Each structure stands twice: as C-alpha cells, then as structure tokens.
Amino acid sequence: GEDVEQSLFLSVREGDSSVINCTYTDSSSTYLYWYKQEPGAGLQLLTYIFSNMDMKQDQRLTVLLNKKDKHLSLRIADTQTGDSAIYFCAEIRGSTLGRLYFGRGTQLTVWP
Amino acid sequence: GAVVSQHPSRVICKSGTSVKIECRSLDFQATTMFWYRQFPKKSLMLMATSNEGSKATYEQGVEKDKFLINHASLTLSTLTVTSAHPEDSSFYICSAGTRSDTQYFGPGTRLTVL
Secondary structure, three states: OOOOEEOOEEEEEOOOOEEEEEEOOOOOOOEEEEEEEOOOOOEEEEEEEEOOOOEEEEOOEEEEEEOOOOEEEEEEOOOOHHHOEEEEEEEEOOOOOOOEEEOOOEEEEEEO | OOOEEEEOOEEEEOOOOOEEEEEEEOOOOOOEEEEEEEOOOOOEEEEEEEEOOOOOEEOOOOOOOOEEEEEEEOOEEEEEEOOOOHHHOEEEEEEEEEEOOEEEEOOOEEEEEO
C-alpha cells in the first residue's frame, strides 16, 4: 500500500523495554525518522537513521532498519512513565527534499 | 537551538472568516518550511512545502486558494485559511529545516471553526 504503517497502541510496564514497529513504503527513502508527540504539542525529533545503516543507538533508543522488508523499529530501553506519548515514524519520499510522510502514530502507555 | 514557534497556539473563529497562522524559526534561518495538518487519531498530512521567496508547492488534493502560504523571509512563513468552515477545524503544524535530513517542528495551532 501507499501508507506508512504502524500499530496504534502499545502498553508496557515501567522499566521494561518498548519496541515500536513501522513499515514504510519507499525503498529509495534516504532518511527514516522517529518523532514523539505529547498531548496537545508539536513533534519532537527523537532520532533518525540514514538508509545505508542497519542500526543506530542513542542512549536509551535503538533504531533497527531492515531495508529488504522496509521495516523500521524503535526500541526504548528502561521505559519510563515520561515516555508515554504518541510515536510517529516518517519517511522522506520523492525528489523534493524534506517531504516527510508519516505513519498514524503508536500510542505508548507506560504503567507504573 | 533549532526552535520553531507558532502563533497563535489556539484560535476559534466564525465560519466564513479567514485565519492567519505564523511559523517562525527563532534561532536559525530556514530555507524551507512545511505545513502539516493533523486530524484526531490520524497521522500528519503534508499540505505544502514553501521556500523563501518563491511560491509554495502544494500536495495533491490541497486547495491552494483555500490555504494561502507565504514565506516572506528565512525565518517566517504564514498559512492563511481563507473563508474557514467547520471542516477546516484541525491541528496545524509547521516545520522548518535547513538541510534535507532534519526538520524542526513547531508546537502546533489548534483551529476551531464554529
């Protein structure tokens, strides 16, 4: 399909790891992103990965990229209640630089 | 660094009026700004891309006469929703970037049209 796909909901206990999955559409996408949105707020860039990488780690965040399957995942280690938010994956498509296409977002709920 | 602001954060207007939303990059110059619309429980939808000093490029299905975009300087872009109707009620988010790999998003503007 044409859409960036994400599961809509994920619940974890505080201290556990969270894994949010995404399937994107454009095999020629150069950059793939993870954004966080808290209620009523704009988007915060969490991390991004260039398409020639398989993995990127940044403190508690690990991004895995499987280009063959067009699958992207975000792992949050030691998830905290403050991590509760909506997480969007996004891809850049097309020749116009910077045009981002987003998934519908995964609502992460962290239980104490 | 890399802060993007939007004004107003919330606006309520009557049907038929026009509303202007400002997007500013506060501590950097943005050659390109993007406007998105977000429906409840939905993804962000890219509406248009604007480059400083040139006409905006609209995505398919977005009415350019309805959503007027002006990018007059490297730090300011405006979105004007003309003759607003209740179906235009939404959360509008702008982003600004200087390179192809990074965009910084504003906090969004909640538009409610009565």
